[in-house]
Amino acid sequence: MLPRPARFRQVPPLIRLVSRASTPGRTLIPQCQTYSTETSAERPLKIAIIGSGPSGFYTASRILNSIPADSPNGQNVQVHMYERLPTPYGLVRYGVAPDHPEVKNCQHKFDELSSDARFKFFGNVLISSQPSSSQTISTPSSALSPYTYPHSVRISFDEVLPYYSTLILTYGASLSNPLSSVPGSSSSSKPLGNVIPALGLVSWYNSHPAFCGLPVNLRGVEEVSVVGQGNVALDVARILLKPIDQLSKTDLSEEVLQTLSESSVRKVRVVGRRGPGQVAFTTKEFREMLSIPDLEYRGVSGELMQQAKDLVGNERMKKRLLGLMEKSVKNDSGRKSFALEFLRSPKAFLPSTGGGIDTGAVGEVEWNVNQLLSSSPTTTPSPTPPDSQVQAVPTGNTVMARPTGETVTRRADMVIESVGYRSEPLTGEEGGWNLPFDEKRGRVKNVDGRVVDEEGVVVPGIYAAGWAARGPVGVIASTMHDAYALSDLLMDDHYATKASQSQSQTTAGPLNPTPENGVPEALVKAQKNGGIVVDLEGWAKIDQAERDRARIMGKGKEREKFRKVEDMLAVLG
Ligand SMILES: Cc1cc2nc3c(=O)[nH]c(=O)nc-3n(C[C@H](O)[C@H](O)[C@H](O)COP(=O)(O)OP(=O)(O)OC[C@H]3O[C@@H](n4cnc5c(N)ncnc54)[C@H](O)[C@@H]3O)c2cc1C
Numbered sequence: 228m229l230p231r232p233a234r235f236r237q238v239p240p241l242i243r244l245v246s247r248a249s250t251p252g253r254t255l256i257p258q259c260q261t262y263s264t265e266t267s268a269e270r271p272l273k274i275a276i277i278g279s280g281p282s283g284f285y286t287a288s289r290i291l292n293s294i295p296a297d298s299p300n301g302q303n304v305q306v307h308m309y310e311r312l313p314t315p316y317g318l319v320r321y322g323v324a325p326d327h328p329e330v331k332n333c334q335h336k337f338d339e340l341s342s343d344a345r346f347k348f349f350g351n352v353l354i355s356s357q358p359s360s361s362q363t364i365s366t367p368s369s370a371l372s373p374y375t376y377p378h379s380v381r382i383s384f385d386e387v388l389p390y391y392s393t394l395i396l397t398y399g400a401s402l403s404n405p406l407s408s409v410p411g412s413s414s415s416s417k418p419l420g421n422v423i424p425a426l427g428l429v430s431w432y433n434s435h436p437a438f439c440g441l442p443v444n445l446r447g448v449e450e451v452s453v454v455g456q457g458n459v460a461l462d463v464a465r466i467l468l469k470p471i472d473q474l475s476k477t478d479l480s481e482e483v484l485q486t487l488s489e490s491s492v493r494k495v496r497v498v499g500r501r502g503p504g505q506v507a508f509t510t511k512e513f514r515e516m517l518s519i520p521d522l523e524y525r526g527v528s529g530e531l532m533q534q535a536k537d538l539v540g541n542e543r544m545k546k547r548l549l550g551l552m553e554k555s556v557k558n559d560s561g562r563k564s565f566a567l568e569f570l571r572s573p574k575a576f577l578p579s580t581g582g583g584i585d586t587g588a589v590g591e592v593e594w595n596v597n598q599l600l601s602s603s604p605t606t607t608p609s610p611t612p613p614d615s616q617v618q619a620v621p622t623g624n625t626v627m628a629r630p631t632g633e634t635v636t637r638r639a640d641m642v643i644e645s646v647g648y649r650s651e652p653l654t655g656e657e658g659g660w661n662l663p664f665d666e667k668r669g670r671v672k673n674v675d676g677r678v679v680d681e682e683g684v685v686v687p688g689i690y691a692a693g694w695a696a697r698g699p700v701g702v703i704a705s706t707m708h709d710a711y712a713l714s715d716l717l718m719d720d721h722y723a724t725k726a727s728q729s730q731s732q733t734t735a736g737p738l739n740p741t742p743e744n745g746v747p748e749a750l751v752k753a754q755k756n757g758g759i760v761v762d763l764e765g766w767a768k769i770d771q772a773e774r775d776r777a778r779i780m781g782k783g784k785e786r787e788k789f790r791k792v793e794d795m796l797a798v799l800g
Pocket of ligand 1 (some may be wrong): 277278279280281308309311315317318319322323324328330353354355397398400401415429446459462491496528546575690692693694701702703704706
């Protein structure tokens with residue numbers, strides 16, 4: 228049990244709620260200029276959480292554990308979690324690599340929630356800024372997968388908000404950062420075949436329903452370039468290079484295993500715009516890469532490595548990683564190889580001129596050759612957009628890459644764009660509910676998790692956590708810390724006295740001091756009209772059905788994932 232800070236037990240006299248609109252025509256929350264006279268013990272904490280990834284379930288767990296059901300406030304707390312897929316866990320199910328099953332153990336935290344009667348899961352429910360009657364359907368994924376969650380029950384924020392005192396946005400980052408300025412990229416006006424954002428490939432191999440139809444064909448694909456040098460880039464390289472028998476017992480679906488078994492991939496280059504000292508992947512992931520059997524890696528040596536060592540100085544972790552990157556790994560067959568390449572930014576993805584790959588597919592990459600510039604912290608230039616790969620880009624520690632004007636061209640039968648994720652802006656029609664969104668950073672506008680409007684004013688009772696709040700940085704452990712910190716802050720805000728609120732400009736009261744009872748009317752109506760909402764029992768059935776499928780196959784897999792929402796819903800009867 229997590230300790231409850233004493234300050235939550237204070238009893239506030241009055242809380243005044245203020246609804247703030249950011250810009251004309253944009254209503255942030257429904258009008259609720261209300262005065263509340265209840266004590267904190269009576270004030271309901273009724274929370275809607277949007278998204279069931281780690282930030283969602285760690286937030287729910289922290290709050291419910293902090294206010295036990297048998298404590299004075301316990302019966303005034305309810306948590307409703309909405310998820311647009313029938314399945315919970317977010318990127319734990321659809322992002323984390325299939326050969327990292329130990330990372331997925333955090334799902335137990337979610338399972339613990341199911342024993343608390345105050346927690347409810349509403350799967351297959353997409354919360355949108357568009358009115359549910361609207362014909363305008365936003366395309367949450369991308370041009371690559373114009374999937375609109377056709378089987379989900381859609382309800383709007385306007386229909387949800389009156390039912391809750393508190394809204395927590397934990398809907399992650401489900402779009403790719405574009406490389407639109409690079410001709411031939413997946414986000415350019417003329418995308419080439421086999422140029423795929425990492426998000427697409429990862430979601431495809433993890434059986435995300437929005438990407439299960441992605442046309443991935445690895446026959447004839449011999450050389451792959453991955454743009455970007457983070458852990459996701461290494462995940463992709465590893466899945467493409469690992470022997471199929473090392474993947475066959477993971478939760479990769481049979482369809483994906485079939486495609487991987489037909490692969491001709493023999494070389495993967497993981498390419499970064501800066502030097503070895505600026506890679507974003509971790510030692511653990513890199514070590515794992517080197518342990519793939521029968522894989523050649525030629526190391527990084529010479530001037531580039533010396534420069535990297537000089538730049539990282541005495542940073543212990545970086546030094547250890549550089550030490551590993553320096554060593555080469557030989558193998559006798561030499562059939563497959565992995566290379567790290569540095570000081571390259573993609574200038575253009577060029578079409579294949581034949582050689583067995585489909586017409587219209589990528590065949591080469593023209594790379595800008597960069598040089599590293601080290602500047603003093605005071606002269607760090609302002610950040611450039613994510614697709615400005617060809618410009619001077621500041622690094623975290625004032626090391627920048629700048630094009631020299633020289634270019635090189637290398638073969639690539641497939642390109643994976645691994646340059647980060649961003650959240651969807653949730654904006655509605657004129658007059659509807661618009662989520663304050665930071666376009667530049669690609670995340671919900673917030674200060675320490677409190678959502679703020681365009682002027683930086685706190686929107687009462689609305690919070691964000693995880694990747695939707697911080698952007699696509701951090702692993703599950705840091706997402707958990709973030710969710711815990713947000714939960715504590717939220718409870719502070721909710722149970723704070725008026726006196727303590729007035730001491731701080733940044734704290735805010737609830738969204739609604741007396742939220743409507745039960746679940747949103749629109750949800751009930753949608754179910755009456757045939758919409759399927761997946762509760763915890765429904766999820767347990769889907770989970771069991773996936774395990775049964777694997778058992779029947781008899782291949783020793785834990786589960787055979789459903790790749791389509793219709794197949795998931797079919798098991799509910
Ligand atoms: C490819 C990849 C591999 C990774 N591997 C690891 C690893 O090995 N180890 C590790 O510690 N971390 C790993 N991470 C990081 C980890 O997955 C994240 O830190 C974590 O998942 C972020 O959690 P989140 O809850 O913020 O977002 P998410 O996990 O993305 O969850 C968001 C949820 O919100 C739902 N949603 C979105 N929009 C709506 C809506 N409008 N209505 C209802 N629901 C909605 C989504 O369907 C999703 O279920 C990896 C990340 C990626 C991308």
